[in-house]
Structure formats: C-alpha cells, structure tokens
Amino acid sequence: MSDRYALLVPAPRHAAAQPGSFTLDAGTLLHAEPEVTHLVRRLLHPLNLPLAPGSAPEGVLSVRVEDGGQAEGYRLRVSGDGISITATDLAGVRHAVQALKQLLTADAWRAAALPGRWEAPCGEIEDAPAVGWRGGMLDVSRHFMTKGAVLKYVDLLAMHRMNRLHLHLTDDQGWRVESRRHPAINRRSTHRPDTLIGHRRHSNDYDGTPHGGYYTLDDLAEISAYAAERGITVVPELDLPGHASALLAAFPELGTGSREVLGGWGVSAGVLKPIPAAVTLVCELLDEVLEAVDTPYVHLGGDECPTEDWPLDPEVSAHMAALGVTRARDMHGWFLREIAEHLATRGKRMIVWDEGFQSGGVRADSIVMCWRGDAIARQAAAAGYDVVRAPTYPTYFDYDQSTSPGEPLSIGGPITLEDAATFEVLPGAWSEEERGRVLGGQFQVWREYIPDDRHLDYMTFPRACAIAEAVWSGRPADFADLTRRLSEAHLARLEAAGCEYRPLDGPHPWQSGGTGRRARETNDPHRTRQNWLAWSAQLPPTDVHVSAVERTS
Structure with a gap:
C-alpha cells in the first residue's frame, strides 16, 4: 500500500x-x-x-x-x-x-x-488550520446554478476543509432569491430574455434564449442547513447599490440608469438611489434572507458603483442637501452604513468589497473583502478592519487556465494552477498587527463565461485545491508536491465525487473551446495579468463610470 x-x-x-x-x-x-x-x-x-x-x-x-x-x-x-x-x-x-x-x-x-x-x-x-476563513465564492446570478449543484459544491468545499460558501445572489443579470414580501421581484427580476455571446466587443451578438431561475427561501434554508452539517457557513451577498439593474426591473422608481435585467456584462448604469426608500427595501429583502440563512455575515457588495447620475436626480440631490453632503461618493458610504446599522440590530456583520471601505461605508465591525490587490487590503488592515483576502490574481477562477488556444472562452488571464499555488493569504511583507487582521481568504468564480455546471467544475478544480492548501497552511503551496498529490491520488477522488475537473495536461476534447462561439479569444487584451495588476496598484477612487455595453428597451 x-x-x-x-x-x-x-x-x-x-x-x-x-x-x-x-x-x-x-x-x-x-x-x-x-x-x-x-x-x-x-x-x-x-x-x-x-x-x-x-x-x-x-x-x-x-x-x-x-x-x-x-x-x-x-x-x-x-x-x-x-x-x-x-x-x-x-x-x-x-x-x-x-x-x-x-x-x-x-x-x-x-x-x-x-x-x-x-x-x-x-x-x-x-x-489544524492557520486561518479561520477558508472559502469559495460562486456567482449564481450571471448563470443560475441549480440547488443540487450548490449542494454538490458544499460537499466539495468540505472535502478540502473549507468552511465558507459565499453566494453572489444578485447582479444586473438576475436576482436569484425569492421575495415573499415583494413578489414583483420574482416576476420581473429573476430572468432575462437572452445572453451576450463572446466578449463585450460583440455588442449585438445575443443568443436569443431566455435564462433565469431563483432559489425559494425554503431552498436557501435547505442549503444553509446542509452546509452547516458539513461545517460550512453560507455568506449571502446582495450586491448593491451598484449592479442593481435586475432589482430595478421591479422597482424602477428607486434607481438611476438601466431598469431591466441585462444580458450583457460589465459595469452597469443601473444603480439604486441612496435614499431612505431604497434602504428600507433592501433591509426588508435582507430580513427575508436572514430568516432562511443561519449566518453571522451578510455581504452587501458595494463594488463598481457609478455615482455620476446621483446628483442629477432630484430625490438624491434633495437628500444630499438634507444631509449636508456634497460628494456623490459619500452617498455610497452613507447607503452601506445605513444597512450595516440595520444588520447590527440583528447581530450580523456586514461584509463589503474594498470599494465600500474606500467610500467610508463601513462600521468598526465590518469586514472588508479585498479584490483589487494587496495594497488596498493592507490599507484596510492597517486601519483596523478585519480583512478577507480575495485578490484577482491569483484567486479569480473565471480567467483562462493556460495560454493554450484549446482553452474555452473566458474573461482574460491566464491564472494557472501554479499561479493559484502562490497565493499568500498572510503576506510576509505585512506587519504582525496587519496579518492579525486577516481572517483568511477565498477563491472567486464569476460566471459571465461559465454557462453550465460542467464548465464550472472545469474552471474551479483543481485550482481550488491550491487555494484550499494555501488558506489551510497559511502559506503558498509547494507546487511540485501539490501536483504530485493531485496526479497520484486527489484527481481520482474528485472524479469519484462527480467533479469534472480540468486535467493537469489540458482540457479533454469535450472541455475545449473548439473553433466556435466558445473559442478562446487569444487576441483580446482584456484583463491580462499585467494590466490588471498595474490598474489595481493605483487604488482607483470609488467613483467609477459605465464601461459595459448595455441594451435598453
């Protein structure tokens, strides 16, 4: 033996x-x-x-x-x-x-x-583990994921001794959780008429096929209970006030910009207004989610929120004047803090993407999830906030896994298995006090270009194995040793568990992009490692502008 x-x-x-x-x-x-x-x-x-x-x-x-x-x-x-x-x-x-x-x-x-x-x-x-937060984020908004597939991922996370399942439940492309208090959301916000094919430059290339679905509150309660039995805490995310186009399809009066469920990707102009009525709606929706999901955490998103339309809106400008606020970005912080205060009354901690930290949208007990590189993560830790490390490189699994033309369509990259193995959840360059603020880390799977659950397996594993080892041990994985263990034993375990992982030497023929609409766009410079790291190092301001191709009715 x-x-x-x-x-x-x-x-x-x-x-x-x-x-x-x-x-x-x-x-x-x-x-x-x-x-x-x-x-x-x-x-x-x-x-x-x-x-x-x-x-x-x-x-x-x-x-x-x-x-x-x-x-x-x-x-x-x-x-x-x-x-x-x-x-x-x-x-x-x-x-x-x-x-x-x-x-x-x-x-x-x-x-x-x-x-x-x-x-x-x-x-x-x-x-024993080095850090307490070890998880993965699944985007179930861009492409809906069945309840059975979510439960499978609970088991896969537990297999790797992970303990957080971050569910990105809402975005411009679909609202994926039932509301019994506001059923208009179920009718109008949970499906889109079609989906963009290829990258954003193909702005008129849509598939003509409706896409949608949502979890009932009972489904979420089941997922939460199933995960708890396996030692995993579900972290629900309602990504607001930006990325709100789907919600605004049901409540157009509460937003600016697009007010329909979008089939394209990128940063949308559909944004909730930072006014009391919008805060009340979000708090009511969160209360429903928290009746179903047993969790100490709620993720409020807060990323990629264009604010330039807010001062032009009479309701928003009047509210800004009443608060004595002159900058739109300060209203971004106001919106998040108002909801954080409501969550605190229920004993819950708010999590925000790092833009929320930059706009001042955090309470002292808020958790900052940092995706734009190490600099802003260190800044948040130095300011005394608990941090979850989720840097684009190397924890974003919507990126190519190699430069091979056989890879299927993705957002950019690559981020290889070896890249994932370099993840340093507790950066050695940080001070002991700063490292002490790091709760842990996680991988992210955004699903603009991951249309089905088989492709999700391909994009997630075995890169998730490398992140699991890095967060368990608190240091980068030994790549040579990791690949030995994968090839000699662990890939067979994944196969027995029903996970259609990417082989170490490249995709199976049925996993490749081929030459059709799922082919890798090798000449697209979008989000290469070099330009992404250069951008993130600049710590851009919270105010962002719409860069997506949108269609309006």
Whole structure:
C-alpha cells in the first residue's frame, strides 16, 4: 500500500505512516457521544456504521471531543486495532473524517459504497488550520446554478476543509432569491430574455434564449442547513447599490440608469438611489434572507458603483442637501452604513468589497473583502478592519487556465494552477498587527463565461485545491508536491465525487473551446495579468463610470 499519508490535500501539519492497516467496513462499530455520532455517520454515509454499545471495545472507530486545543484541530490515529479521532471541536471532527476518507481508496467519495472493504493504512495525523476563513465564492446570478449543484459544491468545499460558501445572489443579470414580501421581484427580476455571446466587443451578438431561475427561501434554508452539517457557513451577498439593474426591473422608481435585467456584462448604469426608500427595501429583502440563512455575515457588495447620475436626480440631490453632503461618493458610504446599522440590530456583520471601505461605508465591525490587490487590503488592515483576502490574481477562477488556444472562452488571464499555488493569504511583507487582521481568504468564480455546471467544475478544480492548501497552511503551496498529490491520488477522488475537473495536461476534447462561439479569444487584451495588476496598484477612487455595453428597451 502506497504512503497515503503523503497524498493528502490539503497537506496536514504532521502526518506519518506506520506499518499495517485497519479494515473499515459496514461491521466496524462507531463509538462516540450522541451529537458526534450523527455527524460522523453523515460524513461516512456509504458505510452506515453501527453504534458501539457501552465502552469502546477494540476494532472500532472511536471519536471524542476534548477542549483545550486549537480551534478546528484534530488528531487521527489508525492502528491494527482500530481508529481513534480526538478533536478540539465539532469542526475538528469533520476535518478528521475528511482526512480519514482520503486515506481510503477514491471510492470512499462515491455516493454509495461499492462492494469490498476499505483498508485504512496505519499512521497518525495531527493538524489544524492557520486561518479561520477558508472559502469559495460562486456567482449564481450571471448563470443560475441549480440547488443540487450548490449542494454538490458544499460537499466539495468540505472535502478540502473549507468552511465558507459565499453566494453572489444578485447582479444586473438576475436576482436569484425569492421575495415573499415583494413578489414583483420574482416576476420581473429573476430572468432575462437572452445572453451576450463572446466578449463585450460583440455588442449585438445575443443568443436569443431566455435564462433565469431563483432559489425559494425554503431552498436557501435547505442549503444553509446542509452546509452547516458539513461545517460550512453560507455568506449571502446582495450586491448593491451598484449592479442593481435586475432589482430595478421591479422597482424602477428607486434607481438611476438601466431598469431591466441585462444580458450583457460589465459595469452597469443601473444603480439604486441612496435614499431612505431604497434602504428600507433592501433591509426588508435582507430580513427575508436572514430568516432562511443561519449566518453571522451578510455581504452587501458595494463594488463598481457609478455615482455620476446621483446628483442629477432630484430625490438624491434633495437628500444630499438634507444631509449636508456634497460628494456623490459619500452617498455610497452613507447607503452601506445605513444597512450595516440595520444588520447590527440583528447581530450580523456586514461584509463589503474594498470599494465600500474606500467610500467610508463601513462600521468598526465590518469586514472588508479585498479584490483589487494587496495594497488596498493592507490599507484596510492597517486601519483596523478585519480583512478577507480575495485578490484577482491569483484567486479569480473565471480567467483562462493556460495560454493554450484549446482553452474555452473566458474573461482574460491566464491564472494557472501554479499561479493559484502562490497565493499568500498572510503576506510576509505585512506587519504582525496587519496579518492579525486577516481572517483568511477565498477563491472567486464569476460566471459571465461559465454557462453550465460542467464548465464550472472545469474552471474551479483543481485550482481550488491550491487555494484550499494555501488558506489551510497559511502559506503558498509547494507546487511540485501539490501536483504530485493531485496526479497520484486527489484527481481520482474528485472524479469519484462527480467533479469534472480540468486535467493537469489540458482540457479533454469535450472541455475545449473548439473553433466556435466558445473559442478562446487569444487576441483580446482584456484583463491580462499585467494590466490588471498595474490598474489595481493605483487604488482607483470609488467613483467609477459605465464601461459595459448595455441594451435598453
């Protein structure tokens, strides 16, 4: 039996193989406290382990929780007599079981147990994460993602010991959450007549096919509960006051710019007005979401919000005068702070993209999610704000994975697997105090050019494996060692779990862009690594201008 302790993803702090093995099968008894029993049987559901009566005999899987260690830490020991797990908390139990499954064959990741026995090699693992926020963002607005696909991604995140699922629920291209209080949203904001094909320069090339969908509040409650069982917190995002065209299709009187669900991409002129009526509407919508999703966090977006039309609107200009405000960008901060105050009454912390920090739209307890490079992230940390690191390079997975012409259409790039492995969630150049403000990091999958769930798998994995290792360990992954573990074991686990990942040597023929409308646009300079990093280093002001191609009725 190969040294499976050297094939874990993410790699643990300490792992050592020993001679021998233990047979884990449907006859193995589980010995644990009641609250732990349900959890372990869920995670090892194909085996349906029977419970051990009384004290733990030999030949069992024994699990116990002991206070006093590092949060989410665990110790896993496999001997010829059985398996023992000792964890600091329930999160540590979950991580230990995920590690145990990786010690088995790849078939342990299938939905049903195949005939035969699972041999767990003897050895020991001691492990704990370096940071507390380890996650992934899925854009379900640009292209809707079924509930079943979301649940699959919960399992994939848990497999990699991630603990945050950030759902980007709203944007110009669709509002993806039910409102029972404002049903006009369900009728008008959740679908678009067609979708742009190719990049923005093909401004008149639309597919003529309606696209839409939304999660009911019961769906969100189910997703939240399913994720919680697997140790994952759902972070819902309503991206406002910019990116609001879809919402304005139902409430045109509350916005400026476009007031229809858009089929094209980029920064839209559809923006909520920073007035009390708009704040009230958003708070009512958030209250509905929070009745469904059990979370301490709400992401308010706040990115890419054109403000030049606000002073031209009579309602906005009158409100600015009443507040004594002269700059439009200050109203951006006012809008976010008003909603943050409402969330605080419910015991929730607001998260904003880094533009919200620049416009002053944060409370002292707000979290700044930084996507425009290290400089602004460090600025927010130095100012005393908790930070989640989400820099475009190397955590944006809507970018090409190589420069090969066989890659399918994307927004730009590339961001390779090796690039993702360089992610430094705790930058060494920062001071100890600044690093102490870093909650963790995550990858982002924006879906303008990811139309279906199979392509989502291709764009996300195995790059997500590299980010998972970086945030678990607190340092960049060893690329050579990571690719060895992927090729020798982990890609087979992903395949057994039903994930259609990108092979290390390039796409399968059916994953490539071909020569049609999904072909990679190799001559498009949009968002290359060099021009993006140069732009982000300038720390542009919050005031942005519309750069998207829009169609209005």
